[in-house]
Amino acid sequence: MVIFDGINMSMLRKALSELTVRALAAHPIGTLMQPLRSRCVPVFMLHRIADPRHGVRGHPLALIERALSYLTHHGYTGISIHELAQALIDKRPLPPRAVAFTLDDGFQEQAELALPLFERYRIPVTLFMATDMLDKQSWSWDYQLEFIVTRTLLSHVNIRLAARSFAAALDDEGHKRQFIRTLRSHLKSQPIESTHQALDQLAFTLGVRVPASAPIGYQPMTWAQARALESDCIQFGPHTCRHLILTQMGEDDARREISQSWQRLQDELRHPVPIFCYPTGRPDLDFGAREKQMVRKAGMIAALSSEPGYIDIGRHRRNDIFALRRFSFTDNISHFIQYCSWIERAKELTFQRIKPRL
CATH class of the missing domain: 3.20.20.370 (Glycoside hydrolase/deacetylase)
Incomplete structure (x- = not known):
């Protein structure tokens, strides 16, 4: 094991940060x-x-x-x-x-x-x-959005939702999470009706059926x-x-x-x-x-x-x-x-x- 590879350096920085904060928060400095x-x-x-x-x-x-x-x-x-x-x-x-x-x-x-x-x-x-x-x-629209994107089998999407175009890779969890954040931020500013229409369209495009009642995990x-x-x-x-x-x-x-x-x-x-x-x-x-x-x-x-x-x-x-x-x-x-x-x-x-x- 290489002790100074990227992963271990990150862990070392995190440990040093925690030690520093604990020292500053403790007696006598904290007091x-x-x-x-x-x-x-x-x-x-x-x-x-x-x-x-x-x-x-x-x-x-x-x-x-x-x-x-x-x-x-x-x-x-x-x-x-x-x-x-x-x-x-x-x-x-x-x-x-x-x-x-x-x-x-x-x-x-x-x-x-x-x-x-x-x-x-x-x-x-x-x-x-x-x-x-x-x-x-019931379950709220933002969690339905998460459900749709995380459950799709597609690796890419190009779609227009609520007056804005989106193109995103969906080939791994990181890309899916980024797409969820982007969509959620956009839909927060939309009227409720537009948000629900966008979710219906997204679910159809990504091939995901959204249950009426909250499924396991929600x-x-x-x-x-x-x-x-x-x-x-x-x-x-x-x-x-x-x-x-x-x-x-x-x-x-x-x-x-x-x-x-x-x-x-x-x-x-x-x-x-x-x-x-x-x-x-x-x-x-x-x-x-x-x-x-x-x-x-x-x-x-x-x-x-x-x-x-x-x-x-x-x-x-x-x-x-x-x-x-x-x-x-x-x-x-x-x-x-x-x-x-x-x-x-x-x-x-x-x-x-x-x-x-x-």
Whole structure:
């Protein structure tokens, strides 16, 4: 074995990066610098959990456990999104090393693999559910897109969808994943009807039959599972009914997506949290002033976006409580530690100071 070949050099750099970050986050440097992060709370956003049994790609469960173990052994405090939102409303402080977690959508492997892990570590997590997934075994357009492209036997495609032409190699998993990302990005900006027409056309062209109900690998959890899992550590909130982008809908349809998903959680669960999670969650693209007003009128006390950044408990006016920010959970433990400690906050503050000069 050549120790300095490309693969091993990459592994070496990763190991050195983790050692460096751990050293900076640990005592005494971490203790000295922690005030930079003391009033800022990172909220981590997770989606699919890797489940080799059913071919599900996602966050490796072992990595999530490493992250939770790190928090437990280094003095961090897990808080729920509900607790965080209430602290913002009441303008009261939180523990100096507070961290929060969310899961989006409501898939089977999230219930079977991730939620019990959070319960075991006693670190709160809130799962935001697209309720039609549970009620009707439906599945959203973006996962149907993934299903179509990953299941095709074609090695290349040349197609025009939603007023744009696409040509892509589909001869390996990497090319397929790139095509999925490109198409998903384009279709997010299209009206719902155009998106569904594009999926029908894509499925026909690629020779893939799309099941009406979610197949294995895309199946949702059940209401019975949610009721069994609900606790002071595991909570549930609304994420629309059909996981559609609200800005691409008429006012009445968007309002129904918000209010009916909240009603379904109240019907099925003991203590759902009155906090909404916007599908896709990009400010001014996937939601705006209209949607925030609808969420407020539906009885929510807060809502979550997907815009990255800390929630600054010390400066309440900087937080839009109906567009709270979240970091994507990273599949790199060094990056996770960086966000939890003072390091990422120091980078953020440095950039804010030099940005006006650029």
